[in-house]
Amino acid sequence: xxxxxxxxxxxxxxxxxxxxxxxxxxxxxxxxxxxKTTMARWAEGTHTFQYPEEKTPVYPRFRGRHKLxxxxxxxxxxxxxxxxxxxxxxxxxxxxVAAENTEETRVSAGERYAAVYEINLxxxxxxxxxxxxxxxxxxxxxxxxxxxDYNRSDLIFTKEMLLAEPLERTPLRRxxx
Amino acid sequence: MTTVAEVGYYEAWWIQLLKALVxxxxxxxxVPVVLLAERKVLGRFxxxxxxxxxxxxxxxQPLADIGKLLFKQQxxxxxxxxxxxxxxxxxxxxTAVATMALIPFSDTVNIFGTxxxxxxxxxxxxxxxxxxxxxxxxYGLVLGGWSSGSKYSFLGSMRAAAQLISYEIAQGLAxxxxxxxxxxxxxxxxxxxxxxxxxxxxxxxxFVGFIIFLVAGFAETNxxxxxxxxxxxxxxxxxxxxxxxGRFAAYYAAEYLNIIxxxxxxxxxxxxxxxLPFVAPPEWTHPLIVLGKTIAILxxxxxxxxxxxxxxxxxxxxxxxxxxxxxxxVNALVTAILVVVL
Numbered sequence: 454x455x456x457x458x459x460x461x462x463x464x465x466x467x468x469x470x471x472x473x474x475x476x477x478x479x480x481x482x483x484x485x486x487x488x489k490t491t492m493a494r495w496a497e498g499t500h501t502f503q504y505p506e507e508k509t510p511v512y513p514r515f516r517g518r519h520k521l522x523x524x525x526x527x528x529x530x531x532x533x534x535x536x537x538x539x540x541x542x543x544x545x546x547x548x549x550v551a552a553e554n555t556e557e558t559r560v561s562a563g564e565r566y567a568a569v570y571e572i573n574l575x576x577x578x579x580x581x582x583x584x585x586x587x588x589x590x591x592x593x594x595x596x597x598x599x600x601x602d603y604n605r606s607d608l609i610f611t612k613e614m615l616l617a618e619p620l621e622r623t624p625l626r627r628x629x630x
Numbered sequence: 631m632t633t634v635a636e637v638g639y640y641e642a643w644w645i646q647l648l649k650a651l652v653x654x655x656x657x658x659x660x661v662p663v664v665l666l667a668e669r670k671v672l673g674r675f676x677x678x679x680x681x682x683x684x685x686x687x688x689x690x691q692p693l694a695d696i697g698k699l700l701f702k703q704q705x706x707x708x709x710x711x712x713x714x715x716x717x718x719x720x721x722x723x724x725t726a727v728a729t730m731a732l733i734p735f736s737d738t739v740n741i742f743g744t745x746x747x748x749x750x751x752x753x754x755x756x757x758x759x760x761x762x763x764x765x766x767x768x769y770g771l772v773l774g775g776w777s778s779g780s781k782y783s784f785l786g787s788m789r790a791a792a793q794l795i796s797y798e799i800a801q802g803l804a805x806x807x808x809x810x811x812x813x814x815x816x817x818x819x820x821x822x823x824x825x826x827x828x829x830x831x832x833x834x835x836x837f838v839g840f841i842i843f844l845v846a847g848f849a850e851t852n853x854x855x856x857x858x859x860x861x862x863x864x865x866x867x868x869x870x871x872x873x874x875x876g877r878f879a880a881y882y883a884a885e886y887l888n889i890i891x892x893x894x895x896x897x898x899x900x901x902x903x904x905x906l907p908f909v910a911p912p913e914w915t916h917p918l919i920v921l922g923k924t925i926a927i928l929x930x931x932x933x934x935x936x937x938x939x940x941x942x943x944x945x946x947x948x949x950x951x952x953x954x955x956x957x958x959x960v961n962a963l964v965t966a967i968l969v970v971v972l
Binding site: 476480481484487488490491492494495497498499500501503 | 673678679937
């Protein structure tokens with residue numbers, strides 16, 4: 454007895470078989486169907502972002518340019534110069550030189566602070582491992598993706614640049630967008 | 631001396647010169663328009679905008695393209711046959727322009743007291759003239775590909791030759807029905823046969839001929855789905871692989887000019903030229919009506935390009951020989967019987 458697929462049968466649309474009538478249908482009927490399909494694509498309109506004027510919105514967890522953070526109440530830097538981010542970085546693009554906080558100059562909340570904190574964004578692969586490695590949430594990935602520059606040296610971001618409040622250049626994707 | 635053809639209406643030499651210039655300039659202006667329209671229309675078919683940065687709505691894009699091409703080096707491969715390599719794009723250009731002269735935009739009209747026919751020339755062998763130059767146009771492709779001294783170009787020109795013989799007979803036979811119904815080869819008389827009460831556009835009685843002529847037109851202009859000679863995916867642009875700069879621009883312009891000419895021919899032969907159904911349009915609108923119909927067919931060219939994939943080499947030949955040739959023959963036969971009986 455032949456196999457009965459029952460109610461689960463999926464209707465298969467097969468190509469027309471060879472033969473004069475079928476062939477002419479294939480030549481003209483299917484061509485007309487194709488023309489209809491392409492015209493329907495036109496009717497759907499464009500999906501293009503007019504980039505420099507209209508920016509692609511990013512998701513909240515998008516990994517763009519890094520940001521360094523301060524404590525909001527005290528204004529002290531969160532980074533304690535532990536270099537875990539530099540150790541975690543697969544591209545080896547983070548350079549941290551730590552220094553001791555003293556009584557007179559207190560930069561961070563911990564014992565030490567990052568005297569030099571540089572990220573070479575021309576090497577960075579935006580994997581987010583630095584963010585994951587940081588025990589104090591001092592470094593996070595931001596949303597900025599417009600990072601081109603004319604000089605490679607301009608892409609080495611220093612601590613001041615990473616701490617500064619970044620320009621909100623890229624829109625965040627709204628829910629459901 | 632035997633007369634090859636007679637010309638419907640003679641003008642003074644300066645009028646002929648003047649109108650030749652005017653028609654050439656007017657129709658040649660369509661080339662950049664089609665160039666831009668193709669890219670924009672194709673973009674729309676693919677959910678894109680197409681070029682819209684160069685000038686308002688991207689209107690200066692063709693100018694930028696042509697400017698870029700003209701400032702490029704005139705490159706010639708070492709194995710190329712020099713004079714033929716330079717001649718081939720000129721042949722393509724020449725035949726395209728020569729065929730353009732046939733397109734009638736109106737009958738003879740009175741401009742400032744002078745009777746002027748709004749066409750380049752109206753020979754009594756109009757359609758044959760068009761076919762002669764359509765056949766010559768392929769020398770541009772074949773010689774260009776052959777003289778380049780490159781395998782890809784050679785394959786492209788081989789395909790051009792094979793394509794020519796597979797569609798051209800069917801294309802000619804498709805028009806036999808039209809010619810029999812009108813009883814003339816002159817294009818203005820063909821349009822006149824589609825005007826007036828009791829006459830319909832030839833697309834209605836000659837629908838099969840229309841389809842065959844249109845499809846053969848796609849093949850004649852090397853447009854997708856019949857762009858086998860330049861098949862950029864497998865032949866790296868085929869016959870024009872080795873061309874660059876101004877010569878490539880000539881090929882490029884000739885291709886678009888050919889599309890315009892074929893569209894205008896379809897409009898003239900099957901869509902009634904400057905006639906409109908039910909109303910008799912005033913004389914000054916005639917060129918605009920022809921232009922409008924031409925643009926409608928041009929859009930169809932772009933639409934088909936966005937829709938159909940390229941045919942295989944043997945598929946085109948079997949389509950030409952096994953489908954269109956018998957179909958066109960039967961069409962001509964049936965028309966002949968009906969013309970005699972009715």
